[in-house]
Amino acid sequence: MARVYNFSAGPAVLPEEVLKEAADEMLDYRGCGMSVMEMSHRSQMFADIIETAEADLRELMNIPDNYKVLFLQGGASQQFSAIPMNLMKNKVADYIITGQWAKKACQEAQRYGKVNIIASSEDKTYTYIPDCSDLPISEDADYVYVCWNNTIYGTKYNKVPNTKGKILVADMSSSILSEPVNVEDFGVIYFGVQKNVGPAGVVICIIREDLITDDVLPGTPTMLKWKTQADANSLYNTPPCYGIYICGKVFQWLKKQGGLEAMKQRNEEKAKLLYDFLDQSELFKGTVEKKDRSLMNVPFVTGDKDLDAKFVAEAKAEGLENLKGHRTVGGMRASIYNAMPKAGVEKLVAFMKKFEEENK
Numbered sequence: 001m002a003r004v005y006n007f008s009a010g011p012a013v014l015p016e017e018v019l020k021e022a023a024d025e026m027l028d029y030r031g032c033g034m035s036v037m038e039m040s041h042r043s044q045m046f047a048d049i050i051e052t053a054e055a056d057l058r059e060l061m062n063i064p065d066n067y068k069v070l071f072l073q074g075g076a077s078q079q080f081s082a083i084p085m086n087l088m089k090n091k092v093a094d095y096i097i098t099g100q101w102a103k104k105a106c107q108e109a110q111r112y113g114k115v116n117i118i119a120s121s122e123d124k125t126y127t128y129i130p131d132c133s134d135l136p137i138s139e140d141a142d143y144v145y146v147c148w149n150n151t152i153y154g155t156k157y158n159k160v161p162n163t164k165g166k167i168l169v170a171d172m173s174s175s176i177l178s179e180p181v182n183v184e185d186f187g188v189i190y191f192g193v194q195k196n197v198g199p200a201g202v203v204i205c206i207i208r209e210d211l212i213t214d215d216v217l218p219g220t221p222t223m224l225k226w227k228t229q230a231d232a233n234s235l236y237n238t239p240p241c242y243g244i245y246i247c248g249k250v251f252q253w254l255k256k257q258g259g260l261e262a263m264k265q266r267n268e269e270k271a272k273l274l275y276d277f278l279d280q281s282e283l284f285k286g287t288v289e290k291k292d293r294s295l296m297n298v299p300f301v302t303g304d305k306d307l308d309a310k311f312v313a314e315a316k317a318e319g320l321e322n323l324k325g326h327r328t329v330g331g332m333r334a335s336i337y338n339a340m341p342k343a344g345v346e347k348l349v350a351f352m353k354k355f356e357e358e359n360k
């Protein structure tokens with residue numbers, strides 16, 4: 001078996017231990033004679049799986065008791081609609097635009113109410129995070145929305161925006177569990193799991209209890225009302241059982257690694273290897289402002305499209321896969337999520353050095 005180093009932005013690399021464990025349990029989960037894919041979501045076996053997953057996530061993130069954890073479907077994109085539907089009481093929201101995912105969420109919210117763009121880094125192709133210390137927050141805003149880590153552009157907030165008392169909603173799809181965050185700074189944290197946690201098909205929402213109400217926009221589908229799933233402990237309908245099971249295994253793996261402080265340290269070490277190389281390279285260049293660099297997604301370019309393509313092809317031949325940048329920005333992007341071993345980043349940097357020597 002030859003596993004590659006997979007730098008995909010998502011779906012992305014998962015811990016090998018988790019995959020092996022899942023393989024071992026595939027035909028007969030803990031003596032029950034069937035796989036997790038085949039068991040009833042109403043069974044005690046599955047109740048144990050989802051309850052343990054939630055408890056482990058709560059422990060890892062230190063989630064306070066007054067926050068609900070919902071395991072949902074529809075991807076992060078479905079929450080682009082659910083958020084305004086559940087939160088727009090005044091039908092006003094403030095969005096900070098730091099990339100395509102924030103922009104898409106903003107466009108969706110515009111279907112439901114008045115949306116103010118209170119900051120944006122579009123002027124410099126999203127290569128930085130705007131100063132969010134004194135924003136023109138709307139007096140009647142129901143919430144302020146951010147995309148915490150920008151998967152495509154490779155930027156991340158390092159400071160919680162000053163929302164002047166308004167509820168902060170954050171899409172943390174591409175940085176969740178990569179380092180600790182203070183959950184209480186947010187009204188809603190949500191993430192599609194297919195980058196740093198598990199297989200595509202699960203989106204997890206961590207929502208302050210008082211924001212989960214029956215007072216939603218008229219016409220909100222039952223399935224998009226957070227209260228529906230909160231009242232049913234995420235089992236209103238059949239949940240993505242197998243995906244939740246894998247997420248649970250990744251949470252246990254993270255606990256074994258030492259939790260989020262340990263992951264932060266490891267992620268900083270991995271990212272530093274790559275950024276330090278980029279900073280001295282005469283061929284490759286990082287594309288974002290240093291102060292706003294993501295620990296998870298590292299975009300870089302040579303400045304020459306053909307050379308970029310050559311790099312991606314030769315890297316692939318070396319077992320370094322999925323390094324092509326997002327189709328809207330070109331160049332390269334290395335996604336180095338929790339499950340990417342340091343050896344993978346070391347191999348990438350060694351290959352970049354060699355490529356630079358050969359293509360100067």
Ligand code: PMP
Pocket residue numbers: 010074075076077078101147149150151152171172173174192
């Ligand atoms: N938000 C961010 C930050 C993302 O990176 C992505 C996916 N690449 C999305 C939202 C959309 O996620 P989904 O495909 O689960 O709807």
